[in-house]
Amino acid sequence: MRGLxxxxxxxxxxxxxxSVAMAGASFGYGVTKDGGEVGPxxxxxxxxxxxxxxxxxxxLRSVRRAAPEEEDVDPARIRTLWTVFGLxxxxxxxxxxxxxxxxxxxxxxxxxxxxxxxPLVPAAGIAVAATLVIYAVFVxxxxxxxxGGLLGVGGDG
Amino acid sequence: MLDxxxxxxxxxxxxxxxxxxxxxxxxxxxxxxxxxxxxxxxxAVLLPLTLSFEPLTALIMLAxxxxxxxxxxxxxxxxxxxxxEAASVVTAIDGYQMARRGRAGAALSIAAxxxxxxxxxxxxxxxxxxxxxxxxALGFGPPENLAVMVLxxxxxxxxxxxxxxxxxxxxxxxxxxxxxxxxxxATGLPRYTFGDVDLLSGLPFVQVMIGLxxxxxxxxxxxxxxxxxxRARFKDLMITRAExxxxxxxxxxxxxxxxxxxCLPGAGSTLASFLAYGVEKRVSRHKDEFGHGAIEGVAAPExxxxxxxxxxxxxxxxxxxxxxxxxxxxLGAFMMYGIQPGPLLFDEQPELVWGLxxxxxxxxxxxxxxNLPLAPMFAQLLRIPYGYMYPLILVTSFVGAYSIDNxxxxxxVVFVFGLVGYFMKKFDLPMAPLVLGLVVGALFEKALVQTxxxxxxxxxxxxxxxxxxxxxxxxxxxxxxxxLLRLVSRNVRHEEKEGx
Numbered sequence: 175m176r177g178l179x180x181x182x183x184x185x186x187x188x189x190x191x192x193s194v195a196m197a198g199a200s201f202g203y204g205v206t207k208d209g210g211e212v213g214p215x216x217x218x219x220x221x222x223x224x225x226x227x228x229x230x231x232x233x234l235r236s237v238r239r240a241a242p243e244e245e246d247v248d249p250a251r252i253r254t255l256w257t258v259f260g261l262x263x264x265x266x267x268x269x270x271x272x273x274x275x276x277x278x279x280x281x282x283x284x285x286x287x288x289x290x291x292x293p294l295v296p297a298a299g300i301a302v303a304a305t306l307v308i309y310a311v312f313v314x315x316x317x318x319x320x321x322g323g324l325l326g327v328g329g330d331g
Numbered sequence: 332m333l334d335x336x337x338x339x340x341x342x343x344x345x346x347x348x349x350x351x352x353x354x355x356x357x358x359x360x361x362x363x364x365x366x367x368x369x370x371x372x373x374x375a376v377l378l379p380l381t382l383s384f385e386p387l388t389a390l391i392m393l394a395x396x397x398x399x400x401x402x403x404x405x406x407x408x409x410x411x412x413x414x415x416e417a418a419s420v421v422t423a424i425d426g427y428q429m430a431r432r433g434r435a436g437a438a439l440s441i442a443a444x445x446x447x448x449x450x451x452x453x454x455x456x457x458x459x460x461x462x463x464x465x466x467x468a469l470g471f472g473p474p475e476n477l478a479v480m481v482l483x484x485x486x487x488x489x490x491x492x493x494x495x496x497x498x499x500x501x502x503x504x505x506x507x508x509x510x511x512x513x514x515x516x517a518t519g520l521p522r523y524t525f526g527d528v529d530l531l532s533g534l535p536f537v538q539v540m541i542g543l544x545x546x547x548x549x550x551x552x553x554x555x556x557x558x559x560x561x562r563a564r565f566k567d568l569m570i571t572r573a574e575x576x577x578x579x580x581x582x583x584x585x586x587x588x589x590x591x592x593x594c595l596p597g598a599g600s601t602l603a604s605f606l607a608y609g610v611e612k613r614v615s616r617h618k619d620e621f622g623h624g625a626i627e628g629v630a631a632p633e634x635x636x637x638x639x640x641x642x643x644x645x646x647x648x649x650x651x652x653x654x655x656x657x658x659x660x661x662l663g664a665f666m667m668y669g670i671q672p673g674p675l676l677f678d679e680q681p682e683l684v685w686g687l688x689x690x691x692x693x694x695x696x697x698x699x700x701x702n703l704p705l706a707p708m709f710a711q712l713l714r715i716p717y718g719y720m721y722p723l724i725l726v727t728s729f730v731g732a733y734s735i736d737n738x739x740x741x742x743x744v745v746f747v748f749g750l751v752g753y754f755m756k757k758f759d760l761p762m763a764p765l766v767l768g769l770v771v772g773a774l775f776e777k778a779l780v781q782t783x784x785x786x787x788x789x790x791x792x793x794x795x796x797x798x799x800x801x802x803x804x805x806x807x808x809x810x811x812x813x814x815l816l817r818l819v820s821r822n823v824r825h826e827e828k829e830g831x
Binding site: 181182185189193196199200203204206209210211212213214215216217218221222224225228229231232235247248251252254255258259262263266269274278281282285286289290291292296297300301304308311312316318319320321 | 380382494497498500501504507508511515517518520523550553555556716717719721722727730733742743749750753754757758760775776779780784787788
């Protein structure tokens, strides 16, 4: 749980930094116009300062909070979560190469078969069926030009 | 109103609209019952599919998903104690206990009946109240609009504990800050775009929603693992006369509480369901059964969340300010179809508004017909291994996001905000205030700039506008009230102790 509190403190710290940076940048947009009216930088400045103060208060709370009981999360599930997230990133990076349909079809198969350890044949069947349904609905029915990549499989050709 | 209603039914009862209404409520039920998906996710992910539809047809389908998900969310609450919808969280307390005692079917039946009654009652009230509300709002100027938006943002965070209120406020302000990304509408000056052309029109709202609600929720569910469902059988659906009689009052009270809270901009169905449960626990003759399978503990929150879901359309349609997270996405949908919700909508687009409202009646009848006999069949979907389900949800989310603007920027926005959504769930940061802040951010800034112009740069002009001032005071009261009450009661207790 101490890790969770550290993580939460990191989130609030990040928000303090983000809001201070955005509030600082707002001066470059002009906080007020001639005549003292609200300018393009006014709302970013006010909301940035407000967010910095609120985040700092939340940061203080999370630091002061006594450590509650341990979190009951299976470490294997957390590994699965980050594996899936990594595979999502790989699928996105593959899009220019393989095209959208192939990259995401592969994602469905790899996650079902290897990450979730479902039987290979149903996992492959579901991945193929999902790809075909997406092709039918988005490319054929809605005429969405999905990136085809180097393979040219999609709707942008 | 009767003429408008007839016109509305005329528009909603065309074969195409009926078909998409059916598709919407069916999809909504399925989406609501899948853990990790809710009405907001459903509307955001399926919105791109409707871009080629007529606006009324698209809105009928999206609204069908919204209230269909309220029904579907109950099934997971009752059978696996994992609400598919935030508004069904409280139903899980007694619904799951009923299921463990073999009364899952009765819990699902009373939830469907309660939801239906509440939906019809709230729809009649919605139709009666929204037009006069819109007429009243026609007299609103920028200071009043600013005040109503502040009220919405404070309402959404005001009914939680002090710590949660602070986090909620921070999220609402973050939403407003993120809404300032892009070209400033008044001056044309780009802000926080870093020279990126894609950011000129701001953070794409629907893509952000898909990331937060769909990808973020799925990632969180992967972390939690899926629960094993309790079996619900057709023969269990019969409710006894005693159960029905116990539920009548709960349904009536839940409907009223849900409607009243749903009308407040910013107060969503979740709050209504918790409040209805709390009230029922106080007034019920079977207080001891609460937490152990009291049927009132299912009937009241289910009625409340459906009534609130409909009432949420009062501020959304009449003021153009969303009642909750899903109506915020729906507001985004209105804008994508080139329609500006607000006081003028009832006069400018009567067929669209009344057609949409009439479709709610049709959708709720369809839902009752679908849910009463078919709830156990829908429940079978919970038996599909989550290992197959979530990769499909992820792919649908990404392809849906791509299809909105046909660019990979949308897909990366979903990816980044998926991660943000996961951490928000992990650290229990409320998403609804962030969504509301992001949606009303641009309107908020417009009202702020106009108010400032009216006062020649002096924002204290608000103090000279009685309606705006009253709304601001109400917002301040909502925000500070609970803390003040706690302080006063602590002092009273302290004095009493010293007196003894």
